[in-house]
Amino acid sequence: MSGDHDHDHDHAHSHPHRPDIEDSDFDDYQLMAEAVGELLIEKGIFAAEDLRRTIEAIDAIGPAQGARVVARAWVDPGFRARMLADVNAAAAEIGIDAGPIPIRAVANTPGLHNVIVCTLCSCYPRLLIGLPPDWYKSRAYRSRVVREPRVVLAEFGTVLPEDVAVQVHDSTADLRYLVLPMRPRGTEGMDEEALARLVARDCMIGVAVIDR
Amino acid sequence: MSGNFPPGGAGRQDNKPGAKFAAESFGFGVFAPGTRVRVRGASLPGHIRTPYFLRGHEGVIESVAGKFPNPEDLAYGRPGMPPRTLYRVAFRQPDLWPAYAGSGQDTLIADIFEHWLDERPS
Incomplete structure (x- = not known):
């Protein structure tokens, strides 16, 4: 924590933090999935909005x-x-x-x-x-x-x-x-x-x- | 398949011309529920759906799950034909893990394809 840190801290320590998504390496499969998704969108097979909706629908399924x-x-x-x-x-x-x-x-x-x-x-x-x-x-x-x-x-x-x-x-x-x-x-x-x-x-x- | 039911009469069925299952023409055993089998101990590269911890172990055919395109072939963009018979194979936990802490009645069932199984004398 630096000295110009202006919220209510009167102690110096570093907070544990969860790494941002970008901080861990993309593995080959993630890169492949991203690339295939982008290509399918580029070729007009489906639109980014379709992909988003599908992911949202899958995420929305519960027990x-x-x-x-x-x-x-x-x-x-x-x-x-x-x-x-x-x-x-x-x-x-x-x-x-x-x-x-x-x-x-x-x-x-x-x-x-x-x-x-x-x-x-x-x-x-x-x-x-x-x-x-x-x-x-x-x-x-x-x-x-x-x-x-x-x-x-x-x-x-x-x-x-x-x-x-x-x-x-x-x-x-x-x-x-x-x-x-x-x-x-x-x-x-x-x-x-x-x-x-x-x-x-x-x-x-x-x-x-x-x-x- | 029906000729080998009930499980008491379990065993490998001989290949017959014109048999229902294509697997027979490929020389794989057709196992009825109750048949004692051993999982092949092979160590092969690729998209194998037979877990290491079951290889070489003996179990009993619990049921026939059906026929499915071979995932070891599908994984490489090939058609996986002819389809292979998938079995539900039951293992006694103390047979899998010598130090198993639990009831001797505890079991594990996994789905194993025909080409990973050999019949064992009961």
């Missing part, structure tokens, strides 16, 4: 769509069966576009708890629950949840008894996964909309529970 699918599965056993067979088709029934990549629902039961990860990158059911949280993409989560899932779950506040088996789903290739939590006890009187509000993102990843 609400996935929560609606889960709540419907809780109230409608037929829907649940169809969802377990084909999430994308079941979602379409209630007007949700889950995209072309096949999504597989993995259902929690009293004896089984599911959790999802992508050890190779960051595969995630984005069209149903939005962009993955940073921790989902972190090396720590990706490497640890496959080898010590119970320890990782406990760090999220999810402590499972020994008699509940933990099943980790690593979406290494062409499928995406969505955890179907069990319907919590004491929710018999709730309607579908109220039920959907109980379904948090982390329950559909499987690091949190609402059902035990």
Whole structure:
């Protein structure tokens, strides 16, 4: 901090600060993405405004769509069966576009708890629950949840008894996964909309529970 | 595929002329759920979707996920044809990690393409 610093400081120290985006190097893939984007715009394939809108639309997806699918599965056993067979088709029934990549629902039961990860990158059911949280993409989560899932779950506040088996789903290739939590006890009187509000993102990843 | 269900009768199906899956003509095994398999230990460059930590390990076919263009080919701008069968393979956690701290019932399921799997005698 220099002496001509005119706000209310009577002490000399440097503040820790977060580096500006430009302070870290662009990697090859970022440069390639920027270059391809600029070329497509230059060639008139789409406009900058289209690109912006698309990014905004992707960023705007949250876990609400996935929560609606889960709540419907809780109230409608037929829907649940169809969802377990084909999430994308079941979602379409209630007007949700889950995209072309096949999504597989993995259902929690009293004896089984599911959790999802992508050890190779960051595969995630984005069209149903939005962009993955940073921790989902972190090396720590990706490497640890496959080898010590119970320890990782406990760090999220999810402590499972020994008699509940933990099943980790690593979406290494062409499928995406969505955890179907069990319907919590004491929710018999709730309607579908109220039920959907109980379904948090982390329950559909499987690091949190609402059902035990 | 249906000839090898239920899992009790699991095993490799012989290649047959006119068989449903193109993979058979390429000589890959077609595995029914319940078949015991070993992930190939190969170390290859490229866009490989078989994680290192599973290579060389034994697991059991949990289900058949379907057929998909081969991502190892797609990654280089090629068509990935013919499509390859993708399996959901279940591994026992204590088999993967000798020091695994948790229930012996804990499992991991990963999606592995047919050309990374060999059948193991059960």
